Structures are given as structure tokens and as C-alpha cells.
Amino acid sequence: MSAKTYSDSYNIGDPANRVDGHLKVQGKARYAGENLFDAPTLVGWILGAKVASGTLTQIDTSKAQAQEGVQAVITYQNSPDQTPFGQPEDMGRFGQSRAMLNDTRIRYAGFPIALVVADTLEQARYAARLIDYTIEPGPISLLRAPEEADVVPEDIDGGYEADAGTGDIDSALANGTRLDVHYTTPNQVSAAMEPHTSIAYYDGDTLTVHSSVQVLASAVDCLSSTFNLPAEKIRVKSPYVGGGFGSKLGLHNDAILACIGSLLLQRPVKVAMSRRQVFHNAPHRGMSHQQMALSASDDGAIHGVQHHSSMPMAKDYAFAEGTGVAARINYKANAIDSQHRVKVVDSPMIDSVRAPGDAIGSLAFESAVDELCRAINMDPVTFRRNNIAPVHPLTGADFSTNNLDRCLDEGAKAFGWEDRQYRQSGTKKNGFGVSVGMRMNIIVPSQAKITVDSKGQFTVHTDMTDIGTGTYTILTQIVAQHFGVPAHCITIDLGDSDSPASSGSGGSFGASSSGTAVLNACEALAARLSELAGLAQGNELVQFDGEQVRFGEGDTQQTHNLSELLRNAGEPAQDSLSAQGEVKPDEDHDKYAQYSCAAHFAEVSVDTVTGEVRVIRQHGAFSAGRILNHKTAGSQLKGGMVWGTSYALFEDLQQDPRDGSFVNCDFAEYHFAVNRDIGELSLDIIEEPDYKACKLGSKGIGELGITGSGAAIANAVFDATGVRVRDFPITPDKVMAGL
Amino acid sequence: MSSITINGQTHGLPQDPRTTLLDFMHQHLQLFGAKKGCDHGQCGACTVLVDGERMNACLLLTFQLAGKSIVTIEGLASDDELHPLQQAFIDNDAFQCGFCTSGQICSGVALKSELEKNRPSTLWFDPDYTKTEDVKERLSGNLCRCGAYPHIIDAVSICTDEQEA
Numbered sequence: 042m043s044a045k046t047y048s049d050s051y052n053i054g055d056p057a058n059r060v061d062g063h064l065k066v067q068g069k070a071r072y073a074g075e076n077l078f079d080a081p082t083l084v085g086w087i088l089g090a091k092v093a094s095g096t097l098t099q100i101d102t103s104k105a106q107a108q109e110g111v112q113a114v115i116t117y118q119n120s121p122d123q124t125p126f127g128q129p130e131d132m133g134r135f136g137q138s139r140a141m142l143n144d145t146r147i148r149y150a151g152f153p154i155a156l157v158v159a160d161t162l163e164q165a166r167y168a169a170r171l172i173d174y175t176i177e178p179g180p181i182s183l184l185r186a187p188e189e190a191d192v193v194p195e196d197i198d199g200g201y202e203a204d205a206g207t208g209d210i211d212s213a214l215a216n217g218t219r220l221d222v223h224y225t226t227p228n229q230v231s232a233a234m235e236p237h238t239s240i241a242y243y244d245g246d247t248l249t250v251h252s253s254v255q256v257l258a259s260a261v262d263c264l265s266s267t268f269n270l271p272a273e274k275i276r277v278k279s280p281y282v283g284g285g286f287g288s289k290l291g292l293h294n295d296a297i298l299a300c301i302g303s304l305l306l307q308r309p310v311k312v313a314m315s316r317r318q319v320f321h322n323a324p325h326r327g328m329s330h331q332q333m334a335l336s337a338s339d340d341g342a343i344h345g346v347q348h349h350s351s352m353p354m355a356k357d358y359a360f361a362e363g364t365g366v367a368a369r370i371n372y373k374a375n376a377i378d379s380q381h382r383v384k385v386v387d388s389p390m391i392d393s394v395r396a397p398g399d400a401i402g403s404l405a406f407e408s409a410v411d412e413l414c415r416a417i418n419m420d421p422v423t424f425r426r427n428n429i430a431p432v433h434p435l436t437g438a439d440f441s442t443n444n445l446d447r448c449l450d451e452g453a454k455a456f457g458w459e460d461r462q463y464r465q466s467g468t469k470k471n472g473f474g475v476s477v478g479m480r481m482n483i484i485v486p487s488q489a490k491i492t493v494d495s496k497g498q499f500t501v502h503t504d505m506t507d508i509g510t511g512t513y514t515i516l517t518q519i520v521a522q523h524f525g526v527p528a529h530c531i532t533i534d535l536g537d538s539d540s541p542a543s544s545g546s547g548g549s550f551g552a553s554s555s556g557t558a559v560l561n562a563c564e565a566l567a568a569r570l571s572e573l574a575g576l577a578q579g580n581e582l583v584q585f586d587g588e589q590v591r592f593g594e595g596d597t598q599q600t601h602n603l604s605e606l607l608r609n610a611g612e613p614a615q616d617s618l619s620a621q622g623e624v625k626p627d628e629d630h631d632k633y634a635q636y637s638c639a640a641h642f643a644e645v646s647v648d649t650v651t652g653e654v655r656v657i658r659q660h661g662a663f664s665a666g667r668i669l670n671h672k673t674a675g676s677q678l679k680g681g682m683v684w685g686t687s688y689a690l691f692e693d694l695q696q697d698p699r700d701g702s703f704v705n706c707d708f709a710e711y712h713f714a715v716n717r718d719i720g721e722l723s724l725d726i727i728e729e730p731d732y733k734a735c736k737l738g739s740k741g742i743g744e745l746g747i748t749g750s751g752a753a754i755a756n757a758v759f760d761a762t763g764v765r766v767r768d769f770p771i772t773p774d775k776v777m778a779g780l
Numbered sequence: 781m782s783s784i785t786i787n788g789q790t791h792g793l794p795q796d797p798r799t800t801l802l803d804f805m806h807q808h809l810q811l812f813g814a815k816k817g818c819d820h821g822q823c824g825a826c827t828v829l830v831d832g833e834r835m836n837a838c839l840l841l842t843f844q845l846a847g848k849s850i851v852t853i854e855g856l857a858s859d860d861e862l863h864p865l866q867q868a869f870i871d872n873d874a875f876q877c878g879f880c881t882s883g884q885i886c887s888g889v890a891l892k893s894e895l896e897k898n899r900p901s902t903l904w905f906d907p908d909y910t911k912t913e914d915v916k917e918r919l920s921g922n923l924c925r926c927g928a929y930p931h932i933i934d935a936v937s938i939c940t941d942e943q944e945a
Contacts, residue, residue, distance in 0.1 A: 058871060059873065062869070066853075066870055068815075070878055074806075167798075234815070234923065282877060283878070284877040286925070509875075682927070707822060708822035714929075715921075717919075721930070
């Protein structure tokens with residue numbers, strides 16, 4: 042890292058610049074595919090099946106094998122021994138075998154059937170085209186209608202029951218104004234800017250893998266399961282991740298194939314998915330059917346909420362998205378009935394995409410709620426305000442904190458909801474929308490180690506990742522504040538599986554989990570230093586000033602030289618001192634309903650001739666406990682709001698019903714929001730530390746921004762035009778059809 | 781002429797005519813600043829300056845660039861100092877994961893000279909044309925999945941505002 046000095050304050054909460062910013066703006070942060078070993082790196086290219094189901098009956102690699110530079114063509118016939126995909130069952134889905142090239146069965150369209158390894162990318166890519174193969178196609182199972190989904194999943198993501206409810210739904214729905222609507226949401230890909238990439242090197246003893254992955258400990262488990270190697274002989278590194286959004290929670294085909302290549306050749310092998318390959322070789326969010334019945338009294342009290350979800354579930358991979366979670370938590374009601382059904386299909390992996398459950402559910406559910414407001418002719422902000430749940434609607438548990446009311450009030454005020462002005466300019470009409478979001482908060486077990494050397498330089502080791510969330514920066518702030526040291530005295534070492542295991546990044550649990558582990562490590566180090574200074578181990582404030590350490594405050598303050606303290610630490614004399622910290626979920630996570638919350642407001646302009654929707658502005662009011670860094674937190678929340686717009690208006694991964702493949706596998710055909718698609722973005726943060734969530738008082742924000750933001754856009758489109766599109770995304774053709 | 785200049789250094793052209801500028805930099809020079817986000821010219825993560833013009837390095841075959849001078853993100857400033865736009869990206873938190881950032885910054889640098897030369901954008905023919913929309917349009921070839929767009933516009937305004945003044 043080049044010389045770095047930070048003039049800003051790096052206390053917790055400060056809107057401090059990212060500490061990894063200098064590297065990233067210079068193109069010097071090394072992402073997975075940019076690492077080098079002493080030996081030259083070979084390049085692998087994936088050959089994928091063109092159909093979604095079947096058996097590979099013949100494969101001839103001889104022509105490919107004969108090409109210049111080709112080192113190996115690997116198929117099921119010559120790949121190393123692997124544990125069958127999905128075994129062992131008790132390892133959890135990210136720790137199980139993700140075997141590749143292990144048999145002749147085709148599991149989904151794009152499924153790798155060969156890996157060509159060559160000296161250069163150009164050679165490997167060309168040779169792959171010369172492989173001759175035959176697939177005997179099998180019947181293809183796809184979800185073609187909601188009623189085909191009749192399997193009750195064992196549980197849904199987040200550990201919830203597939204079916205849950207309270208009260209007598211039939212009588213609740215019979216009461217008041219009733220709305221029955223059916224919504225569909227599209228297949229969506231995370232489309233992180235960095236395609237999944239890995240470089241593996243097996244030197245005959247240890248397997249080292251540079252990969253782009255959000256959680257390292259389970260990545261090691263996965264490789265251990267897949268290749269039957271002891272975990273201590275595997276090292277995974279991922280210090281910089283070019284976006285994840287759930288698609289890199291686990292290792293994917295690139296990592297397994299790179300390992301296969303390296304295990305066979307004992308040379309470094311790199312496999313980078315091409316952008317087109319990402320669509321099939323990495324996970325996506327499944328499409329959904331959401332059938333809803335809602336009822337409310339004329340004075341705006343919700344009586345009944347019924348939400349039935351039908352979704353595809355990928356064969357061999359038991360992930361069911363919690364589409365109904367928004368319906369279960371957003372509002373109080375006399376009765377709630379939430380149901381999830383799936384159909385097992387021949388599909389590429391279906392798994393988490395940013396805010397699983399919440400993003401998909403809030404998009405449809407908060408649109409339906411808007412329809413209900415219209416049906417009883419009530420202001421949608423007032424309606425939501427009146428129906429906020431005082432306790433968890435299903436469990437009756439108290440919220441640890443819940444500021445949804447303030448989010449709505451202060452958001453509406455900042456947005457100017459009461460004074461909104463309707464305009465028509467030529468063929469364009471504007472409209473306004475609102476929605477809310479509740480996003481569950483969790484802590485995942487996490488560990489960290491902190492070391493201080495005799496010069497007062499701190500280093501934190503944890504296998505945590507920074508996927509753009511700002512982990513390097515907030516962990517720096519936690520240490521900086523605890524010991525009163527400037528940021529340039531702190532090094533945060535992330536993304537190395539040799540370091541203590543952390544939560545990793547995902548589920549909005551990363552900052553609170555890894556941050557609390559680091560805070561606990563700081564406290565342990567402070568206690569140890571107090572002990573070495575001969576002070577009672579306990580609540581001493583320990584502050585550093587270069588190589589001097591100050592203990593306590595006021596009259597009883599003492600100053601010690603750091604080197605002398607370290608000398609006391611042991612024989613022989615030590616030149617550094619370390620301490621560990623960890624965190625686990627505690628009883629407050631069982632006892633209280635823990636959620637962060639959001640109110641979203643949007644103004645759009647719709648061309649009533651072309652049906653084109655343009656976003657004028659979005660405003661979000663968020664409450665997520667204590668904010669660790671107002672700059673990076675704001676960026677994440679705004680990024681989530683952009684996702685909401687993109688999901689509501691553009692994104693649609695389309696499947697060919699004939700062969701189950703995706704047809705729009707590039708960024709021209711799979712459109713997500715570009716710069717000009719986004720209007721003004723603003724936000725308010727209603728900050729109230731939640732110490733039941735964690736010692737830092739913070740709650741998750743990474744998925745809060747998207748939870749509800751798409752529905753505010755959809756509701757604004759209706760407000761502008763009177764057109765309710767229930768089949769997302771809201772593309773111009775669908776708006777036109779309703780005009 | 782059978783060489784190209786990248787960030788002031790002269791390099792011989794690769795043997796393999798299929799090698800794109802992006803793959804040449806990655807495979808032969810270990811110069812990883814320009815990123816491969818799509819390899820189709822659709823994401824802009826590989827944006828570099830070719831004789832001062834912004835181009836997608838994934839769409840250029842290296843052998844076509846004989847005699848050209850390329851500047852990548854690594855060549856915008858010296859090691860110890862940052863280009864003002866690089867600093868503006870840090871100050872405005874105009875990135876999260878950082879993977880599109882090299883391309884965004886190279887695009888922003890080129891944008892400044894395009895505005896100075898009064899190059900039209902497609903938007904100039906739109907009756908609702910505004911300068912902000914125009915800048916957004918010009919930067920829409922650089923995708924950012926983290927959604928840092930508003931902050932990117934804030935950062936790039938140091939280029940566009942100067943131009944106005």
C-alpha cells in the first residue's frame with residue numbers, strides 16, 4: 042500500500058473516507074484474477090452444455106488436445122476424484138461438495154462438461170470450440186404455472202417455516218374491502234461487476250485458491266468436502282471482491298474447475314467466467330408468483346393479509362426464498378396467512394441475491410398494499426403509519442427498536458409528500474409513490490485477532506471480507522476509537538482463511554458481527570495491557586500516543602512505555618502482543634424481534650405515449666441502529682435504492698421454455714440501471730443505537746436500501762398513469778398496454 | 781511500427797493476433813488496472829485512453845494499436861500523488877467494490893476533454909436536455925452494480941464544473 046495519511050477523524054460514526062480508497066482509485070487493489078504465483082499461470086476455459094437436462098453420451102477432445110499451448114482438456118473421464126455434488130448433507134449448502142466434471146449427467150443449461158487449460162486465454166477459448174460431444178437430452182422440468190409448485194420446502198431462507206400465520210384468515214378477509222391480486226417477479230442476477238474468478242495452485246501439498254468469495258471459512262469447507270482434502274491443507278484468499286450481492290456467498294464453478302486443473306497439473310490455473318457464463322454458472326434469484334388477498338376497513342385498519350408464493354427450486358439445491366417475509370412483518374393484522382410452495386426444476390443454481398425474501402416480497406407486497414389504499418381511498422403514507430405493528434405480528438415478540446413511524450414521518454416531510462405537485466409536460470406525467478421495508482437483523486459467529494507491536498502499530502486479522510461494503514474502514518474506526526490512535530497506525534488484514542473465522546459478508550450481518558468481534562478483541566488487548574501495567578484488569582481506558590500508553594483518566598491516569606509493557610509480557614521478551622475477540626448470537630436475538638426499517642418515497646415521470654418511465658427522485662428514510670460510518674453507510678443505502686429501481690423497471694432474465702437456458706446473457710440484453718436511469722437520490726438516517734442487536738449498537742444496512750424501494754417506484758408509476766403493472770419489470774410495453 | 785506505448789513505456793506487440801488490448805495488459809504486462817467486466821464493450825470497466833480518447837480495451841485488438849499511446853488508470857498520476865479525479869472519487873465515496881472504478885475515472889477524464897471540444901451527445905436533440913442529464917448520459921457506458929452513480933456524478937463534477945467556468 043502506498044504511503045497513506047488520513048487527516049480526517051476515524052472515530053466510529055465519522056463519515057471517513059475508505060481506507061482502501063487509494064488502492065482502488067489507482068487500480069491497485071488486487072482482485073482474485075490478478076494474483077500471481079512464482080510459476081506462470083495457466084488459463085482455463087469452460088465448455089458448457091447447451092441444454093438443461095440430459096446425459097453426456099460422447100465427448101471427443103482429441104482436436105482440442107492437439108492445439109498449440111493446450112496443457113489439458115479435462116472432462117469427467119480424467120478429472121480428479123471428488124465427493125458427489127451436495128455431499129455431505131450436514132455441511133450446509135456453502136460447505137458441501139460442489140463437484141464438477143464428475144459424471145455424465147447434465148444438471149442445467151450451461152453446465153460445464155469440459156475445461157480446457159492452456160498457456161493463454163486465446164488458446165484455451167479456441168480449443169474449447171473444437172470439442173465434439175453429444176448430449177442425449179432429457180425431459181426438462183420448469184415452473185410454467187404457479188399451481189405446478191406443490192412442494193412444501195423444508196424451511197425457507199432465514200430459517201423460517203414455509204407456512205406461518207396467525208388468526209382466522211377467512212373471516213378476516215371476509216371483513217371490509219377485499220383485494221385479490223396476482224403478481225409475478227422476474228429471474229434476477231446479481232451481476233457483480235467482477236465475474237466469478239479463481240486462481241488455484243496445488244503444489245503437491247497445499248491448495249491455495251485466490252477467489253472472489255464473500256465467506257471464506259465455508260469456502261475452505263467446500264473445497265475440503267469436494268476434494269477430500271484436510272482443511273488445514275487449504276487456503277482461500279479474497280481480500281478484494283468486485284461485488285458479490287449474494288452471488289459469491291459460496292464458491293462456484295470457476296473455483297472448483299480451477300482446483301481441478303491445478304490438482305491435475307500442479308501448476309497455477311486461473312478460471313474466470315466470461316460474462317455470458319456468469320448467468321448460468323453462478324446463482325440467480327428465481328422468478329416468483331405471489332398471490333395475495335388483503336382486506337381493510339374503510340377507516341384504514343388492515344384485517345387480513347394472505348400471501349401465497351410459488352417459486353422454482355433448482356434440482357439438487359434446497360434453497361427456497363422467503364418471498365412472504367414482508368407480508369409477515371410489515372403490518373399488524375387480525376389474521377396473516379403466509380405460504381411458500383416450490384417446484385423442483387432443471388435450473389442453474391437458485392440462491393441468494395441481495396435481500397433474499399425482502400427484496401422480492403416487498404416489491405409485490407408493498408405494491409398490493411398500495412392497491413388496497415386506493416381501494417379504500419386513503420393516503421398511502423397515513424395508511425401505512427396507522428398499521429405499523431407494535432410487536433412482531435406473528436410471534437408477538439417486542440421489537441428491540443423500531444423506528445418505522447419516524448421513518449415515515451420524517452421521510453414524508455423531507456420528500457415533501459404533503460405538498461407534492463402534479464405536472465404534465467407534453468406527453469409526460471409525473472407521479473409519486475411510497476412503500477416501507479423491514480429487514481431482519483442477525484449476528485453470525487465471528488472471531489478476530491488484534492496485535493500491537495512495540496511501535497504502536499496495530500494489525501487486525503480476521504477472514505472477513507470487504508465486498509464494497511466498507512469493512513476495512515469501519516474496522517479501522519473501531520480500533521482507532523478504542524485506542525485513540527490515528528488510522529495510519531492500523532492495518533486491517535482481511536480475506537485470508539488462515540485468519541480467525543468470521544461471519545463473512547452476507548445477510549447484512551457482516552459489519553455488526555465482525556465489528557463486535559474486533560471490539561471484543563480490542564477490549565481483551567486493553568485488559569491484557571492493563572494487567573501488564575500492574576493495574577486491576579477491568580474497565581481501564583487505554584489510549585495510545587505513539588509508543589506511550591495512557592491508562593485511566595484524570596487523577597489516577599498512568600503512562601507506561603509500550604516496549605516496557607511488552608517486555609513484562611513474557612520470557613523471552615516479546616515485540617508484540619495479541620488478543621482475540623469473538624461474538625455469537627445471544628439471548629436478545631431470540632427474545633426480541635430485531636429489524637432495521639425503511640420508508641421509501643419516489644417521484645417518476647411517465648411518457649403516456651411511449652410508456653417510458655423515468656425516475657426523477659428517490660428519498661429513503663432509514664433506521665438501522667448506530668451508523669458506523671455515515672459516508673459508507675449512505676453509499677450502501679443509496680446503492681440499494683438503485684437496485685430497487687433497477688428491479689422494478691429493468692431486470693428480467695428470460696428463460697427459453699424449450700431448453701431451459703437463459704437467452705439474454707449479456708449487459709445489452711439483461712439491462713440493469715445505468716447512470717442515466719437514476720434520478721436524484723437522498724436519504725435521512727434516524728439513528729438510535731440498538732444494544733440488543735450488538736455491543737456496537739449497529740444493525741444491518743446492506744439489504745435495507747433495496748427492501749421496499751422498487752415498490753415505491755411501481756406505486757409512483759400507477760400514481761402518474763393509473764396503470765398497475767403486476768408483472769415486473771415495468772417495461773414500456775406493459776405500461777403502454779394499460780394506457 | 782510494431783510497438784505500442786502504455787503509460788509511457790514501449791512494448792512490442794503480442795504474437796497472437798487474437799489478443800485484445802485488455803488481455804495483453806493482463807496476460808503479458810501484469811497491468812491489471814483496467815478490468816474485464818463483460819469482454820463485450822457493454823460495461824466500460826476496461827475503459828482506457830487511446831491517444832486521449834476513451835475506448836473499451838476489450839474491443840481493441842492489440843495489433844491494430846501499433847504506434848498508439850495508451851494511458852490506463854495506473855498512468856493517470858504518479859505513485860505518490862493522485863489525479864484530482866481520483867481524489868474526488870475517494871472524497872465523494874464514488875465507488876464501493878471498486879471494480880468499475882478504473883473505467884469510471886478514465887471515462888471522467890476523457891469526458892472533460894470531450895466537453896471542452898463541444899462534442900455532442902445523443903441528448904442534445906432531446907427537448908428536456910439538461911447539463912446534468914447530459915453528463916449522466918455520457919457516463920452511462922460505465923456500469924456500476926454497487927449503484928454509486930449519484931456519487932460518481934458528484935465526483936466528476938470537478939471536471940464538468942471547471943469546464944463550465
